[in-house]
Amino acid sequence: MSDYRRITIASAGQHTGEPVEIAGWLYNLRKSGKIIFPIIRDGSGTIQCVGVKAQLPEDVFEALKNLTQESSVIIRGRMRAEARAQGGYEMDIEGAEIVQRVSEEHPYPITPKEHGVEFLFDQRHLHLRSRRQHAILKIRHEIIKAVRDYFDSNGFTLVDCPIFTPAACEGTTTLFEVDYFEDEKVYLTQSGQLYNEATAAAFGKSYCFGPTFRAEKSKTRRHLTEFWMVEPEMAYADLEDVKRVAEELIVFMVGRVLENRKTELATLERDITKLEAIKAPFPRISYDEAVEILKRKGSEIEWGGDFGGTDETLLSEEFDRPVMVDRYPAAVKAFYFQPAPERPEVALGVDVLASEGYGEVIGGGQRVHDYDLLLQRIKDHNLPPEAFQWYLDLRRFGSVPHAGFGMGIERAVSWICGLEHIRETIAFPRMLYRTRP
Numbered sequence: 001m002s003d004y005r006r007i008t009i010a011s012a013g014q015h016t017g018e019p020v021e022i023a024g025w026l027y028n029l030r031k032s033g034k035i036i037f038p039i040i041r042d043g044s045g046t047i048q049c050v051g052v053k054a055q056l057p058e059d060v061f062e063a064l065k066n067l068t069q070e071s072s073v074i075i076r077g078r079m080r081a082e083a084r085a086q087g088g089y090e091m092d093i094e095g096a097e098i099v100q101r102v103s104e105e106h107p108y109p110i111t112p113k114e115h116g117v118e119f120l121f122d123q124r125h126l127h128l129r130s131r132r133q134h135a136i137l138k139i140r141h142e143i144i145k146a147v148r149d150y151f152d153s154n155g156f157t158l159v160d161c162p163i164f165t166p167a168a169c170e171g172t173t174t175l176f177e178v179d180y181f182e183d184e185k186v187y188l189t190q191s192g193q194l195y196n197e198a199t200a201a202a203f204g205k206s207y208c209f210g211p212t213f214r215a216e217k218s219k220t221r222r223h224l225t226e227f228w229m230v231e232p233e234m235a236y237a238d239l240e241d242v243k244r245v246a247e248e249l250i251v252f253m254v255g256r257v258l259e260n261r262k263t264e265l266a267t268l269e270r271d272i273t274k275l276e277a278i279k280a281p282f283p284r285i286s287y288d289e290a291v292e293i294l295k296r297k298g299s300e301i302e303w304g305g306d307f308g309g310t311d312e313t314l315l316s317e318e319f320d321r322p323v324m325v326d327r328y329p330a331a332v333k334a335f336y337f338q339p340a341p342e343r344p345e346v347a348l349g350v351d352v353l354a355s356e357g358y359g360e361v362i363g364g365g366q367r368v369h370d371y372d373l374l375l376q377r378i379k380d381h382n383l384p385p386e387a388f389q390w391y392l393d394l395r396r397f398g399s400v401p402h403a404g405f406g407m408g409i410e411r412a413v414s415w416i417c418g419l420e421h422i423r424e425t426i427a428f429p430r431m432l433y434r435t436r437p
Helices: 009-015 058-065 118-122 132-150 194-201 239-260 260-268 270-276 287-296 309-315 370-382 385-393 407-419
Strands: 018-030 035-041 046-052 072-079 090-102 176-179 186-187 207-214 228-236 282-285 322-328 341-347 349-354 359-366 404-410
Touching: 009 046, 009 090, 009 132, 035 058, 035 072, 035 349, 035 407, 046 058, 058 090, 058 186, 058 207, 090 194, 118 359, 132 207, 132 228, 132 239, 132 260, 132 407, 194 207, 194 270, 194 385, 228 239, 228 407, 239 260, 239 270, 239 322, 239 349, 239 359, 239 404, 239 407, 260 270, 270 404, 287 309, 287 322, 309 322, 309 359, 349 407, 370 385
Parallel strands: 046 090, 282 322
Antiparallel strands: 018 035, 018 072, 035 046, 072 090, 176 186, 207 228, 228 404, 322 349, 349 359, 359 404
């Protein structure tokens, strides 16, 4: 069988009429008398194959005819164009090799029938093989590649930040504590931002990209306890720079998905007109204006309160693209936010709320760059100054105005894919009551 060249299903159209083989798994099987139609998946896509009894050795036809779902198989034959087929091509079978046949006594547990959510996530290691999950994770891959390409082509240096940290970034109540050596306590990072401020002072513009952890006992559709975040930081930058870069990043990222992942968006039945509307400039409103909009829409929010998920949804319904809300009350923001010089009760921060009610996807702003003010803010938040000596050093040695933001990858994926729940956006989600598989 050496005459058969191995290809991927994604490249099927480049090999019409050639003797080729596909190594994959049986996704589904239809039979019609003396013809069988095994649908094969190989990770790059799915393709319908056609096996005619009269044209195959009897043992090959019978093996394929009785093949069980998710059995691994190598199919050999030739591609031909077929306008009615998904992908536009079918494969005429000339031979096959069964690599491993799934036992009928222990069949593949995820069948074409409807299954409950908890069952599917108990079987997540297998659930990933479904068309829907495959499409979501392909789009996630595209988003991550776009994020890296944007920063790499705009002068940012990737610098990885530690996952074990000695102190909090976002508040001590949402930290996962870990036993370190010799009875030392450390925490799983909530953000790489503090370290990013050091790398921005070294490189001018830097970003980190990695897993972050929040010990929030939340069961909402927007929360995971482990998620991935990209965090750029810029020296000699202010709030307006954050807004500009955030807007550019989102437009670039959505454009890449629309360009390269139309098939996956179609699998998810995503309304791409909603994504096509995501163009600059994004509307920009102040927290004060946002509160007035919310009150008009029936929210009980009062000035000084942070926005909940419902508030973010109500706001985003006003616009056909993401909206930027800036200058929140300093009291609801982290200790490192720079107060507005003309109005110290508000912080020079911004949240970017995704369209269609998906809530915050980006949060960031300008950092405190004055040593004395930062020290006071650390004390005001009841944080131990000794744990932040290195961070305070950044204000002793060449301090400059600087700014940055964080974007949660899973929230971006959820929004761009149009998903109901964030748990589908990562291969193996970690939530309040889920740590397996």
